[in-house]
Amino acid sequence: MNLFLFDDDTVPLPPVTTSQAVQRVLSVFDALARGLGPAPPVRLRCREDVLMDAKAVDERVRAGERMSLVGILVAAPEVPVVAERLAQAGAVVAGHTVPGAPSPGSEVRLETLSKLDALLVTEPPASCRGVVGFVPTRGLLPASGSGITTVLARDAAVAQRVAAAVTGPDPRTTSAGFSRHWPDSVRLSAGEHPxxxxxxxxxxxxxxxxxxxxxxxxxxxxxxxxxxxxxxxxxxxxxxxxxxxxxxxxxxxxxxxxxxxxxxxxxxxxxxxxxxxxxxxxxxxxxxxxxxxxxxxxxxxxxxxxxxGSQASTPYPDVGVRLIAFGSYLRGQPRAADLERVGARFTGFATTSRHYRLLLIEHDPPEAGVVPANRPSEGGPLVGEEWLLSPAALGEFVARLPSPMRLGTVELADGTSAPAILCDPSVAERSVDLTAWECWRAYLRHLSAVRPVAARAGS
Incomplete structure (x- = not known):
């Protein structure tokens, strides 16, 4: 039984359009008038001030500015740098959460959010009904007092986006006791089999x-x-x-x-x-x-x-180095675990320009290598996977690359270039060319199809 499938899931908010931020603010204060507003831990700001902030967001949207939190209504501790970062990301701070709330042993319900999308509080609640809580590593978010800040939201993706928008020490604070930076070796994924x-x-x-x-x-x-x-x-x-x-x-x-x-x-x-x-x-x-x-x-x-099932489109933190993988480093292949071991994150597929060759390397088990083509007629577009790694993770991964693999750079079909797992060109002289298959997985599917036929013919 999956305890996390809700029958009464809330409908996702539609994309923000002109004046939508203003409309949402008006709906919050209308709900307040009818007694349906936020719970006591939230102290709402002056209605006119919130409307002015919402109008400013709408103007930025009309001007074509892209912001990560457009249309998000938030209540946060009264910390200036937090309010500034939320506003810069396009959120509207509708109110302030009371310091120390929720109190130990308290329960936060979905109704607590009311018309708001997220709350930033200084302590994680003891229970949550319909609400997701994200507690970032202590010191990543600007906070007063204990230095622990919890983001409560309707789903994990919103909680992550709000946390990402305010992450970072307060430059105006002289004490750095609760301020920390991401390490160079930060993991960007839980991996396929955590x-x-x-x-x-x-x-x-x-x-x-x-x-x-x-x-x-x-x-x-x-x-x-x-x-x-x-x-x-x-x-x-x-x-x-x-x-x-x-x-x-x-x-x-x-x-x-x-x-x-x-x-x-x-x-x-x-x-x-x-x-x-x-x-x-x-x-x-x-x-x-x-x-x-x-x-x-x-x-x-x-x-x-x-x-x-709620996942933000970018990792937290949204940093790292791109790496294009081929052959046995593709997901599900034997060496993909080497990428997962250093916290690499799969971000999608990538296709190279027509200047590369795919080779069969006779190892046990066999694997594929990619080399630049000597002549345009020898090469073709190859399909690989794009991964994201922290800088230190990339260094650790490259240090363990087995021969004849090496780190190189490939030109992609979209005109950009990225680091990639290539192999020593010297192996081309003694390897079978698989460029026509364009992808290692396509070649493996071919083998799985022809081997049963060969076996039946032999019998």
Whole structure:
């Protein structure tokens, strides 16, 4: 059973058109007049001020400016740099969240958002009904007090986009105690088969029947989606629980946890360990959480995408180096794990110009290599995959490339160029040319088709 499929999913907001920001602001204040406004943790700004901000967004849209948060209504802590970054991204700050809200043990419901799209609060809630919570690594978002900021939204993609818009230290703050930058080795993907730590049976036995079943069902859903799950011992008082959770994260991409206020709940551990986390509502009215190592924010966002189907189009952070892969480095092929091991993210397919050759390299198992064509008549367009890696990850990956593979540059069909996994041109003299197939997978499909025919003919 998938606990994350909602029968009453909200209809996605349509693309923003002229004056839509103003219309949405008017609808919020109209709802307030009818008693349907945001919950007490939100203190709305003056109606006229919010309308002026909305009109400014509409003017920017009419002028052709592209912004990542156009049409998004947000309530955020009263931190100037946060408001400025949200406005720059096209969001309208309709109000301010009260410091310290939600309080420990509180529950956030979908109704809390009312007509708003996202809330930025200083503490993760103990429960969320219909609301996704994203807790970025401590120090990435400008924040006062504890330095922990949670983005609550209707889905994970909106939460990620809002967090991305405000990420970065406040340049006007003299104290850098809670300010951190992305490391050069940041992982940009959870990979095809992430390793997930799940609580052992002894821990589940301490939970209520419904909560234990919820965690078990979530683990099953992750397994079906391609993740591998491993039971870990968690139960224990206070610091022991935190130590066991930290050890589990050392060997896994994420740790599945219940929400709530217990010693080993995600809500408690996210405020006491250096981590990134997501809180996910389930269809039965409850919720579960996923905890990851610091700066593995995209890892938990990918897992949220596996469970809910909501995934932003760009990673968090939206940085990295393009790399074009061919042959055995394509997804599902033997060496694709080398890319996933360094946190590389598949971003789509790419086609080269007609200046390259695809060669069969007689290894065990056989693989393909790409070399520049000596003459235009020898080459052809080749289909590869585009991946995104952090700079340090690219260096680590290249350092482990086996012979005869090497890092090079290819010209793509769209006129751009990008780093690519090529092979030493010297192998061309002793390799079979596969350029006519244009793609390693096409050649493999050909082999899978002709081998059964050959086998039947031999019999």
């Amino acid at each position: 390793r997930i730590a799940v609580p052992d049976r002894a821990f589940l036995a301490e939970l209520g029947r419904v909560e234990a079943a919820r965690l078990a069902a979530t683990a099953d859903t992750l397994s079906v989606a391609g993740a591998t799950t491993h039971e870990v011992e968690l139960h224990g008082a206070g610091g022991l629980c935190r130590k066991r959770a930290a050890v589990a994260l050392g060997d896994h991409e994420a740790l599945l946890l219940p929400l709530g206020t217990g010693l080993c709940s995600l809500t408690r551990l996210a405020t006491r360990l250096d981590t990134a986390a997501v809180l996910l509502p389930t269809r039965d009215g409850g919720g579960v959480g996923l905890l990851a190592k610091p700066f593995d924010d995209q890892v938990v966002l990918d897992l949220a995408g596996l469970l809910t």
